Amino acid sequence: MSAPLLSVENVSAFYGSIQALKGVSIEVADKEIVTLIGANGAGKSTLMMTIFGQPRAREGRIVYEGRDITQLPTHEIARLRIAQSPEGRRIFPRMTVRENLQMGAEIDGGQHFEADLAKVCELFPILAKRIDQRGGTLSGGEQQMLAIGRALMSRPRLLLLDEPSLGLAPLVVRQIFEVIAELNRQGMTVFLVEQNAFHALKLAHRGYVMVSGSVTMSGTGRELLARPEVRAAYLEGGR
Amino acid sequence: MEYLLQQLINGITLGSIYGLIAIGYTMVFGIIGMVNFAHGDVFMLSSFIALIFLLALSQIAGITSLALSLFIVLLLGMVLTSLWAWVIERTAYRPLRGSFRLAPLISAIGMSIFLSNFVQVAQGPRNKPVPSILADVITIRQGENYTVAVSYKQILIVVVTAVLLAAFWYVVQKTPLGRAQRACEQDRKMAALLGVDVDRTISLTFVIGAALAAVAGLMFMIYYGVVNFSDGFTPGVKAFTAAVLGGIGSLPGAVLGGLLIGLIETLWSAYFTIDYKDVATFLILAVALIFMPTGLLGKPEVEKV
Numbered sequence: 001m002s003a004p005l006l007s008v009e010n011v012s013a014f015y016g017s018i019q020a021l022k023g024v025s026i027e028v029a030d031k032e033i034v035t036l037i038g039a040n041g042a043g044k045s046t047l048m049m050t051i052f053g054q055p056r057a058r059e060g061r062i063v064y065e066g067r068d069i070t071q072l073p074t075h076e077i078a079r080l081r082i083a084q085s086p087e088g089r090r091i092f093p094r095m096t097v098r099e100n101l102q103m104g105a106e107i108d109g110g111q112h113f114e115a116d117l118a119k120v121c122e123l124f125p126i127l128a129k130r131i132d133q134r135g136g137t138l139s140g141g142e143q144q145m146l147a148i149g150r151a152l153m154s155r156p157r158l159l160l161l162d163e164p165s166l167g168l169a170p171l172v173v174r175q176i177f178e179v180i181a182e183l184n185r186q187g188m189t190v191f192l193v194e195q196n197a198f199h200a201l202k203l204a205h206r207g208y209v210m211v212s213g214s215v216t217m218s219g220t221g222r223e224l225l226a227r228p229e230v231r232a233a234y235l236e237g238g239r
Numbered sequence: 240m241e242y243l244l245q246q247l248i249n250g251i252t253l254g255s256i257y258g259l260i261a262i263g264y265t266m267v268f269g270i271i272g273m274v275n276f277a278h279g280d281v282f283m284l285s286s287f288i289a290l291i292f293l294l295a296l297s298q299i300a301g302i303t304s305l306a307l308s309l310f311i312v313l314l315l316g317m318v319l320t321s322l323w324a325w326v327i328e329r330t331a332y333r334p335l336r337g338s339f340r341l342a343p344l345i346s347a348i349g350m351s352i353f354l355s356n357f358v359q360v361a362q363g364p365r366n367k368p369v370p371s372i373l374a375d376v377i378t379i380r381q382g383e384n385y386t387v388a389v390s391y392k393q394i395l396i397v398v399v400t401a402v403l404l405a406a407f408w409y410v411v412q413k414t415p416l417g418r419a420q421r422a423c424e425q426d427r428k429m430a431a432l433l434g435v436d437v438d439r440t441i442s443l444t445f446v447i448g449a450a451l452a453a454v455a456g457l458m459f460m461i462y463y464g465v466v467n468f469s470d471g472f473t474p475g476v477k478a479f480t481a482a483v484l485g486g487i488g489s490l491p492g493a494v495l496g497g498l499l500i501g502l503i504e505t506l507w508s509a510y511f512t513i514d515y516k517d518v519a520t521f522l523i524l525a526v527a528l529i530f531m532p533t534g535l536l537g538k539p540e541v542e543k544v
Contacts (some may be wrong), residue, residue, distance in 0.1 A: 050461065075434050079434050083433075095418070
């Protein structure tokens with residue numbers, strides 16, 4: 001295997017004195033879909049944010065496109081064409097849908113804005129209807145689509161998605177997973193954090209399982225789906 | 240009737256100046272949640288800068304055209320005051336970001352004291368008289384025993400304020416810089432995730448606020464014909480009051496609040512006693528805040544979750 005697009009090497013991160021990540025190592029190869037599953041509070045979202053230096057890794061390093069980005073300021077990491085649809089969606093509530101999407105396109109000066117807007121509206125037609133509405137007035141599902149759309153506006157090479165299925169109707173979840181698969185077919189690398197382990201593992205090429213700040217298992221999506229401990233913990237509701 | 244009309248004209252003029260200063264308070268509060276107590280002193284400093292340039296242009300450079308020299312003074316004043324604000328933000332506030340909440344506030348009070356003392360030492364404690372300019376008046380209405388007049392400087396103040404506010408509104412609403420600013424105001428972390436340089440945006444916010452305060456400083460100097468090192472305090476507190484009354488964080492609120500404070504102060508002085516004009520202003524603020532804690536336009540956004 002050639003050098004991975006993103007590699008997280010032995011990273012530890014803290015919130016104050018609480019250790020949220022304990023020596024995590026993960027690799028994401030170019031044009032792969034990699035998923036990270038785990039229970040609430042396992043540190044999945046922390047890892048997503050640590051890739052962007054929020055909080056910054058206290059130990060270990062993060063390498064992207066062969067370059068150590070561990071100490072790079074957050075906004076410069078974003079400019080390397082890594083985009084994130086973060087936990088909690090973080091839509092700008094007092095900006096319109098269009099302005100939210102414009103914020104996503106800011107890193108390349110908005111030169112492809114109209115073309116990319118059309119693409120995003122094709123993926124999520126509801127956004128076209130809401131285009132002049134304020135972000136804060138959208139429903140949860142619409143906000144989720146807007147968050148993903150906003151991340152896509154920067155034409156990322158690596159897309160980080162944190163729980164894109166959270167709080168959405170099953171039909172919408174299926175639609176979003178189809179969009180992820182389609183984006184990947186077009187050449188985008190996706191790193192996906194999910195609690196919806198079944199869907200995520202079916203979609204992903206490879207997966208990691210995280211338990212209280214450490215990676216405990218890894219393998220292809222199929223392998224993990226077959227593992228009894230994964231089934232017991234994440235797929236059968238702990239029965 | 241004529242008397243009231245005259246007071247309204249005076250009140251709107253004064254209110255324009257307050258509004259320009261208030262924007263600096265409200266923008267900085269919106270983006271970093273800090274009351275920049277040194278902003279009033281930046282305003283005072285800018286009126287001295289304006290006076291120095293005005294004298295230099297007429298005495299040393301020998302520019303006789305008033306319009307030209309006012310224009311140059313305005314531009315230079317905005318640039319220099321912005322530079323001050325930039326340095327202040329870098330030295331007194333940015334190092335304390337991420338520290339406990341009160342730290343930058345205390346630093347701002349310290350900076351306020353430093354600035355007024357610096358000007359006192361550098362320029363002397365006495366009132367500096369300003370050569371009278373644009374004092375001619377246009378009579379609007381000749382009453383039986385009262386004449387309503389508007390002076391050229393009042394027209395200048397209101398027109399310049401309106402033009403600048405329109406330009407400023409355009410920047411905030413329509414340009415990438417304005418969007419970045421609003422994004423930082425609503426969610427700084429997310430803005431950074433989208434590639435916005437948050438520190439730079441905050442610096443620019445201080446710089447824009449100071450540029451508007453510099454305009455207010457020049458207007459204040461022309462209007463009152465005198466500047467003093469302690470002039471930062473009262474107009475500063477009034478403008479802060481205007482920002483709170485309008486709803487802190489809201490830009491139209493700051494302008495509306497400024498106009499209201501200007502009108503209240505002027506009308507009170509005209510009909511009651513001038514000694515209590517500041518009391519009246521702050522009393523109305525207190526009453527307004529009891530019944531409308533978020534200010535006039537600072538309604539919290541209804542958000543679906």
